[in-house]
Amino acid sequence: MNNLFIRREITSGVLRKVIDLRILLGVGLLAYFSSILYFGYFVGNYRSFWYYVLGVDAHYFLFFDLDGIAAGCESIREGFDPFLLNPNDTICRKLNYPRVWHLLSYTGFSRRDTFYAGIVLALIFFFTCFSYFEKIPPKEWPRFCLYFVALFSSNVMFLVERGNNDIIIFGLLVVAISFRNKPWLFHSLILLSSILKLYPIVACASGLKKDIRNNLPVIITVLAFLLYIAFTWADLALVSSATPRSTWLSYGMNVLWEVVSQNVPLSFIFFTQKILPFILVILLLITAFFYAFSSDRNLKGLANTKYGCGFLIGAMVYCSTFVIGNNFDYRLSFLILVIPQLYDWAKEEKGIGLCTLSIFSVLLLLWNNALFNYFRFIGFENILFFVEEIISWILFYALLLSMFKWMISEFSLKDYFGKAGSLQGEFKN
Numbered sequence: 001m002n003n004l005f006i007r008r009e010i011t012s013g014v015l016r017k018v019i020d021l022r023i024l025l026g027v028g029l030l031a032y033f034s035s036i037l038y039f040g041y042f043v044g045n046y047r048s049f050w051y052y053v054l055g056v057d058a059h060y061f062l063f064f065d066l067d068g069i070a071a072g073c074e075s076i077r078e079g080f081d082p083f084l085l086n087p088n089d090t091i092c093r094k095l096n097y098p099r100v101w102h103l104l105s106y107t108g109f110s111r112r113d114t115f116y117a118g119i120v121l122a123l124i125f126f127f128t129c130f131s132y133f134e135k136i137p138p139k140e141w142p143r144f145c146l147y148f149v150a151l152f153s154s155n156v157m158f159l160v161e162r163g164n165n166d167i168i169i170f171g172l173l174v175v176a177i178s179f180r181n182k183p184w185l186f187h188s189l190i191l192l193s194s195i196l197k198l199y200p201i202v203a204c205a206s207g208l209k210k211d212i213r214n215n216l217p218v219i220i221t222v223l224a225f226l227l228y229i230a231f232t233w234a235d236l237a238l239v240s241s242a243t244p245r246s247t248w249l250s251y252g253m254n255v256l257w258e259v260v261s262q263n264v265p266l267s268f269i270f271f272t273q274k275i276l277p278f279i280l281v282i283l284l285l286i287t288a289f290f291y292a293f294s295s296d297r298n299l300k301g302l303a304n305t306k307y308g309c310g311f312l313i314g315a316m317v318y319c320s321t322f323v324i325g326n327n328f329d330y331r332l333s334f335l336i337l338v339i340p341q342l343y344d345w346a347k348e349e350k351g352i353g354l355c356t357l358s359i360f361s362v363l364l365l366l367w368n369n370a371l372f373n374y375f376r377f378i379g380f381e382n383i384l385f386f387v388e389e390i391i392s393w394i395l396f397y398a399l400l401l402s403m404f405k406w407m408i409s410e411f412s413l414k415d416y417f418g419k420a421g422s423l424q425g426e427f428k429n
Helices: 022-043 046-053 064-077 099-107 111-132 138-151 154-162 166-178 183-197 199-207 212-231 233-242 255-261 266-294 306-324 329-348 354-366 368-376 381-410 413-428
Strands: 006-011 014-019
Touching (some): 022 046, 022 111, 022 138, 064 099, 064 154, 111 154, 111 166, 138 329, 138 354, 154 166, 154 354, 166 183, 166 306, 183 199, 183 212, 199 212, 199 306, 255 266, 255 381, 266 381, 306 329, 306 381, 354 368, 354 381, 368 381, 381 413
């Protein structure tokens, strides 16, 4: 009888049991966290081990982001509004998540529960990753290596170590992908995740169809989200003001230019921080669209496959949050969703093509904090920073290009413009 990690295959007329290489990922995770437990708690300081050896910017308090939510729940029960004052937090951080998270205060959730809740979040994250990755037979060892390098990266572990609620968003989106052929359920899960964290609403675009009559779930989801924004606008303004924006441990279109502006004359600061990145984004959007329009590659039906839908959602989350400006690097974990489809495309390429370069870009971004720590000791951290930022822009363009190719194929835009051109010619004649 087959189980989760063993399946039967017929090879050369012989029935064989094939071991799923995901079991090695599980063993690796056990070894990873066992080493943290041993070296961090029994030999030295866990934060130093994570930071200097594994490249994860661990905080002095484990599951620090989750602890902020727990402190907010305690403050609510004491009569405070954590949007304005959160005295139970270790450093008095104002809670910077939508008010729906305040409902946890009615469950009795407190800082005493942070450790156990953080463990549960970590298990949820890795379980959803394993469920997203389909079975990996030994002959697919390059795919296994990619998953291994991505899953053990410093930014993925950064997400887990902080216990950030992006883990819940990640899990909801992976569950939504499994219901991609059930539009109402698919978009309901996207709406739920958007209510919790706003940015996942962009994933609705992956459910768009050519026939306008089939877009009712998308339209209702977007309208419901806009109503939610309208009714909670005052709270969301407080959330925005309380959200830290930094160039450290962050990605986004503003990061590079904010650093550059520190070394240019004062009169050019506004231009380099605000106008220049906006202009570059517009240029990349236009260039990617026209290049995709000239491509002959047909990606129609991409959203109907598991990895195709995951790719679109992961690409949409990265590109939209990149344009927002500054995001902490743990959100790069959503790039895990694009790796399987990029790998399938890369196998079709002759030599090193755009998909192969995109995979290397994803892995470099996922490991950027660890590499920064290692390069710092030899004095090349500034060079690495600029390389990393340039790669983040290149990946932004590459993912835009793929999404535009899908849109052009899915909605037959070439046929539409072709018909429009022929009608225009007939009209002139």
